[in-house]
Amino acid sequence: MRSIRVKPGPELSDVSPEFPEFRGRLGSVLLGLVMVVCFVSSCRTGGGVAGLLKILPAEGEVAGWRMKGDSQVFAGQDLFTYIDGGADIYLEYGFRTVLVQDYQGPAGKTISIEIFEMANSGAAFGMYAFKKGSKGREVGGEGRGQMGDYYLNIWKGRFLITLTGFDSDSETLIGLEALARAAEARTGGSGDKPRFLKTLSAEFVIKPSLRYFRGPLGLNSVLPALSRDVPGFEEGVAADYDTGMSLIVLRYPGQGACRTAFERLRTALSDPARFYEFQDAGEDMAAASDAKGKTIYATPRGDLLWIVRGGSRAAVRSFLSTLRRPQ
Amino acid sequence: MSRTIKRREFFKDSAKIGLAFAAGCATPFRLAGGPEDPAAGAADMIAVVTGDDFGACAVKAVDLLGGMKLFVPKGSKVALLPNVQSSHPGTFTKPEILRAVVRMCKEAGAAEVNCLSVQPQKAWDDTGLARVLQEEGAGLKLIAKDEANFEAVPVPGGKALKEARILKEFFAHDVLINMPITKDHAGNRFTGTMKNLMGLNSPVSNRTFHRPNWKTDPADLEHLDQSIVDLNTVVKPALNIVDAAEFIVSNGPFGPGELLKPRKVVAGTDRVAIDAYCCTLWGLRGEDIVMIKRGAEQGLGTMDLAKVKIVEAAL
Numbered sequence: 008m009r010s011i012r013v014k015p016g017p018e019l020s021d022v023s024p025e026f027p028e029f030r031g032r033l034g035s036v037l038l039g040l041v042m043v044v045c046f047v048s049s050c051r052t053g054g055g056v057a058g059l060l061k062i063l064p065a066e067g068e069v070a071g072w073r074m075k076g077d078s079q080v081f082a083g084q085d086l087f088t089y090i091d092g093g094a095d096i097y098l099e100y101g102f103r104t105v106l107v108q109d110y111q112g113p114a115g116k117t118i119s120i121e122i123f124e125m126a127n128s129g130a131a132f133g134m135y136a137f138k139k140g141s142k143g144r145e146v147g148g149e150g151r152g153q154m155g156d157y158y159l160n161i162w163k164g165r166f167l168i169t170l171t172g173f174d175s176d177s178e179t180l181i182g183l184e185a186l187a188r189a190a191e192a193r194t195g196g197s198g199d200k201p202r203f204l205k206t207l208s209a210e211f212v213i214k215p216s217l218r219y220f221r222g223p224l225g226l227n228s229v230l231p232a233l234s235r236d237v238p239g240f241e242e243g244v245a246a247d248y249d250t251g252m253s254l255i256v257l258r259y260p261g262q263g264a265c266r267t268a269f270e271r272l273r274t275a276l277s278d279p280a281r282f283y284e285f286q287d288a289g290e291d292m293a294a295a296s297d298a299k300g301k302t303i304y305a306t307p308r309g310d311l312l313w314i315v316r317g318g319s320r321a322a323v324r325s326f327l328s329t330l331r332r333p334q
Numbered sequence: 335m336s337r338t339i340k341r342r343e344f345f346k347d348s349a350k351i352g353l354a355f356a357a358g359c360a361t362p363f364r365l366a367g368g369p370e371d372p373a374a375g376a377a378d379m380i381a382v383v384t385g386d387d388f389g390a391c392a393v394k395a396v397d398l399l400g401g402m403k404l405f406v407p408k409g410s411k412v413a414l415l416p417n418v419q420s421s422h423p424g425t426f427t428k429p430e431i432l433r434a435v436v437r438m439c440k441e442a443g444a445a446e447v448n449c450l451s452v453q454p455q456k457a458w459d460d461t462g463l464a465r466v467l468q469e470e471g472a473g474l475k476l477i478a479k480d481e482a483n484f485e486a487v488p489v490p491g492g493k494a495l496k497e498a499r500i501l502k503e504f505f506a507h508d509v510l511i512n513m514p515i516t517k518d519h520a521g522n523r524f525t526g527t528m529k530n531l532m533g534l535n536s537p538v539s540n541r542t543f544h545r546p547n548w549k550t551d552p553a554d555l556e557h558l559d560q561s562i563v564d565l566n567t568v569v570k571p572a573l574n575i576v577d578a579a580e581f582i583v584s585n586g587p588f589g590p591g592e593l594l595k596p597r598k599v600v601a602g603t604d605r606v607a608i609d610a611y612c613c614t615l616w617g618l619r620g621e622d623i624v625m626i627k628r629g630a631e632q633g634l635g636t637m638d639l640a641k642v643k644i645v646e647a648a649l
Contacts, residue, residue, distance in 0.1 A: 087541070091419055091453070092532065093588035095544065096520040119421075140584045140592050157423055158590035171422050171590045223555055224520050228584075231523055231622065235552040298619065 101126030128198025135162035164196035380602035385649030389434035408443030421460035422589030495564035512571035518586030606635025
């Protein structure tokens with residue numbers, strides 16, 4: 008009989024470290040509440056712990072692969088218990104719950120399945136694009152899955168499913184695909200990609216580089232040199248183009264916030280300790296070269312801050328004129 | 335041995351630690367730097383060994399620094415801090431490196447070798463590190479995350495962290511060997527020797543490294559980097575042995591992510607220099623990593639690799 012362990016979560020000790028007895032009771036009460044909320048939520052929307060369990064391939068569903076050990080569930084801030092030091096990026100996108108289950112396969116191979124329930128399909132897509140990386144083979148359809156050397160990520164609805172093997176042997180890779188297909192078939196809904204992706208000119212995008220983010224950690228993966236100089240955006244998108252240019256678009260709560268971010272970015276670009284060959288075109292555009300010799304251009308347009316890396320100024324202006332604001 | 339006992343007593347009095355560091359006193363976890371320090375000759379040097387036998391690479395790297403006896407006094411209790419954050423490939427310190435280090439410590443005359451951790455037994459089992467410790471006769475001290483198991487340590491001059499909360503068990507040891515795996519990190523872009531020391535600090539204290547407005551205020555985001563640097567000013571490993579053999583360069587620190595396989599083990603006492611070197615393995619520069627830059631600014635080590643003696647070997 009398989010059992011599930013729901014981790015009570017260190018955040019309980021964080022909030023009231025000076026009241027250990029109260030903390031224990033509070034932990035029990037909150038854990039119970041989490042379970043109730045998860046159950047109610049699952050009945051209504053197909054999510055929560057029950058919803059996540061339904062996605063797990065059942066015993067014998069994939070030939071040669073059996074469940075190994077208990078399932079583990081981590082909800083909300085308790086993700087830090089599971090991903091100590093790496094939970095922030097999930098929380099930045101909007102994390103709800105994760106279910107973890109190992110499977111044992113042929114020749115003693117092991118595959119771990121993590122089913123992340125995110126806040127919505129946009130959050131799940133963003134986290135998927137972040138995790139899948141730029142290399143790998145597409146699996147499934149509609150750009151919903153990608154296989155790396157020893158792991159596979161699938162995005163469907165508000166769920167992100169990550170399957171990890173522990174080597175690149177054929178038994179492992181076959182198992183990854185088979186378990187992924189089984190899990191995907193059990194996952195309801197499809198979900199739309201964030202509308203903000205339409206900012207990008209799709210015909211030029213080099214697809215594997217596409218990123219969607221909701222905070223500085225996501226931006227950090229595509230524009231590390233400036234990720235701390237443009238705070239306060241609500242969402243962003245980035246992609247590499249076959250022209251050799253990379254585009255990052257950040258959306259701010261309003262035009263004023265965008266202008267403030269642009270001014271801050273301009274100040275950063277003008278810092279000779281960090282960038283070279285600063286060019287100031289007034290309110291319209293600022294530019295400078297980074298340590299790798301690539302020019303970074305920034306220009307505000309309403310509540311959107313457009314940043315292009317690479318290319319000449321003329322090429323960038325021409326490129327920007329082909330882009331549009333999402334309707 | 336009486337010197338060792340004095341050190342332990344000294345460390346148990348956490349209130350004195352800040353004064354000790356302010357005065358520049360030598361401690362068992364601060365072997366590098368002092369004029370009487372036997373490992374002082376290795377202070378400006380890092381050893382980099384490339385090969386397919388990662389255990390042998392670790393042995394060679396320590397030999398290039400002068401041998402383990404330089405760092406592990408005879409009869410001492412040694413604490414090891416490998417990374418067991420995840421069992422995904424390229425995210426944890428490799429068992430063969432841990433095995434080599436345990437053996438070197440014992441050959442140097444260590445009375446006891448233990449790994450200290452707040453991670454669960456499952457993490458140690460899944461990574462294969464528990465088995466190595468069992469086979470080599472080393473200890474695994476798994477400590478509950480209860481705050482009662484941590485001791486307050488003032489951080490004199492700490493810019494973000496005023497007080498660390500270090501595992502009490504740590505103070506029962508004479509020598510710390512820091513054994514991270516270098517890899518990508520979503521928050522800091524990079525993790526190596528300095529960040530690994532968060533493994534000795536309490537989870538509650540570690541959580542304070544993340545400030546509430548980090549999504550909108552860059553100062554709050556850099557609070558994490560600064561807190562790590564501050565922590566490193568009060569916990570100074572005798573030696574750092576870094577797994578740079580095979581590690582993730584995306585989706586860190588937990589993975590799974592794209593693997594890079596430089597097949598290297600890096601060792602030394604200068605954490606800033608080691609981290610600055612390791613980040614170049616995947617195209618980063620030390621000055622681009624806030625944690626490394628701040629570490630250099632606060633005198634923890636040298637970020638300018640041109641000033642570091644990098645001794646390389648291949649097996």
